[in-house]
Amino acid sequence: MTSSSKFPFSTAAVKWPALAAVAVLGLSGCSVANSDGAGGGAADTVRVVLGQEPPTLEACESNLTSTGVVVRSNVTEPLIERNPQSGELEPKLATEWKATSDTEWTLKLREGVNFQDGTPFNAEAAAFTIDRAVNSKLGCNVEGYVFGDADLDVKAVDATTLTVTTPEPDPILPLRLSFLEVVPTSTSTTEKVREPIGTGPYKIDSWDAGQKISLSSWDGYWGNKPAYAKAEYQWRSESSVRAAMITSGEADVAMGLSPDDNIGDLGVDYPNNETVALRMDANEAPLNDIRIRQAVNYAIDKEGIVNSLYQGKHQVAAQLVPEGIVGHNDELKGWPFDLEKAKSLVAEAKADGVDTSKQISLVVRSAQFPKITELAQVLQEQLSQAGLNVKLKMLETSQHLTYQVRPFAEDDGAVALMTQHGNQAGDAAFTVDQYMLSTGAQSYFGTPEFDAMIKKADAASGDDRQKAFEEIFAYQNDKVVQFAHISHQTGILGKAKSVNYTPNSSSGDELRISEMTPAS
Template identity: 30%
Template structure:
């Protein structure tokens, strides 16, 4: 072989070897799990900031949605239902008289600050709730009647039986007791943390959940990170979750389409078709378990008069609102709870749109024409995508029958706080069911025991109070249904609300998201989400 040819041959071998080495390197790199070398972060766009990150201290969905991923409850709901499944308690037993519950706890679990999860920790959580008040732990009052020493209290005592067993004794049986315990407000927090931080625990939350709290930039973002010692192997799949507050629905959708966020709730029904036709996005529909309503504070004039409240029900074009703002993703509401809840009274019809009847009732009531305040929600919620526009439409309906109104706005946390104190004349709000039980709608929202917590109308009625209390202790489901149906008849007549809509909330996400299962309660766990 000639020298020139030999050099060319050697050079060719060198080039080929380099190329093969490069290919081999590429193959090795691509053979690695790309996701394992890259941090998986989900950015979730939502309509408002959280109020507090202490689940026991809040009632708003934006707070509870974050808390759901930091904390856990003794009992869980199913992935897409309100069926009861084990949580931090592996199993439980109930005495024959329904007055005692025994919970066996999962062993070896630690809170995110290293504190042991055990029976003593559970007892301390109950003591914290039971010694609170309607302001500090509002859900406890609504779901368990009252606090330690109060006559309406359901829970008598909570005791540890060894390291891994808790016994709860009740003053009286409560049919939805277990479902109530599965609600996010009754998540088990680290006693070390809430004893250390006191009133500031809501800024330093510590639970046993799949994600740990990292930081909170008010009205901007909340950042959580994967809890590496989480009790369920293989979860969470994400390394980080960022909750971003983007109040405007259109801005939130734009952030999704430009890739600034990965998942967005509060999607306008009008945008559903555009999302479904976008090959980079996917649309999720949350199972409907909610009601949007206009509440009237019955301790304030003119709504202390039943005829005025009935007149407002006749004055509002509910079907028109549903057609204008929900784009086929809602139906007109007839009761204070949705039809998916057992005990819904199908024989009750919504007040028809009848301005003439409304005017007649206002005249009978001697309404003086004084202007009222109509409070509009400042944030989109699953049950009401656009509170401001809804308020404007209702304002026109009321004006047509001679009731002038001034639309009032507040920041979300202030809105809830002031409404709970009875400072609104009429206010837009709604409710997403926490546990799938009628008690969680009718008693929680419209019973006298819930005034100061979730009953913003301050409505009370001796007949409905008896029916709802009887239903709580009735273990025969058929009899419970009958009691709830009777209560709905009275509530329909007394009209503290204008039930507006039962909606199907929409959520949109990028195509790469897998494992997301929207929950009917509105509080979603992100531990099963992956981004491919």
């Protein structure tokens, strides 16, 4: 980091590789005919249609796509943010930061900022936010996803100075802090809140359950006033319905569209680092035998899936992160489709006493992304052809989360969970720590040797960090095989001609209304 402005701290910009992030959601809906997509709502309101209703708008759950797409940088804001185009860390509620020892970081905070309830933003609120999200027993998703088991020692030195101390040296702590959306000290510490109070350009006006969420611009915002006075969110489960709402003028922006939704020139492709994979439970037969997990990988026709369901817009995946993320291993190739090899591995395991007839639950979240139902059915059929007993379980979001994040839901047998993972931060630690550590928030299992490799990589920097994570992804595919990777996705956003907005690699996780303007 280089020095910035008058304060002798590090710059507020730290270079990280340009990442991607997106998500695609789902729930219910209906819609209508076609027009030129000119938009028909009030001129001061932007109407967004999502794939699903957010389960909550709680700030410490904002790294969940369905929550963050409404909350992040609209209602709430972080101390530090990552520029999706440049990959740099930039100031938000913190203006500068510096490592002041091997384990301590000191941040200078922005002055003159208030929360939407009128209380001042200061170091006490920043420390409270970190304690609440990371050190408490609330079970915030951001804790497991970003910080793992590590508690942080936070101290408000004065109103505008905050220190954060980590148990071990952490070269990417500022990047981790970019995932924390700041809330006032009045926020409950004993339960998660449905609607947060933030410092962002918009405040929550109303949430009509099952219908819509309404935001309005906040006059007390410390930054530039947004162009749109209001934002309204609705949700429809079918991507074709969301596309039709754009072409008919019922909506201005639609998330998570499919290549075959007939959106025409109102559809915008944008960078998307979401990766689709099956995460396999190795604690139950037959998936507790590595040969069965290998068979699952061989049985999936990834090229066929990409070409038939997604018109070739996606890429076959060989690891949980795409190109551009620190740690991505360019040498890895996707498992080849080899049904006969899959069958022989299943037969070999069966001959050695593995109960290959035991049921595997293929757990899938309804409307998580376009064509997910069709994909689930294809996977069930392909795994069945390999000689496995697969039962498809389509679940809504809250049910699916009980399988996705610890403590995992109990099932009658082994589970293969379809996951859509987006590394919004651009560093493999945010993937590996949660999905591959033995105790990771979204990991079924691991080994002591693998855990040691991960811990070593987490502490490394520069070229050593890149190489260490490359080795981790290779080791996963060779020795662990918790995952059957399917594809790296590409996002499509629908946009009415009445709106100026260029989606970027963060749009699926934090759709910033303040970056939208009415077309002249």
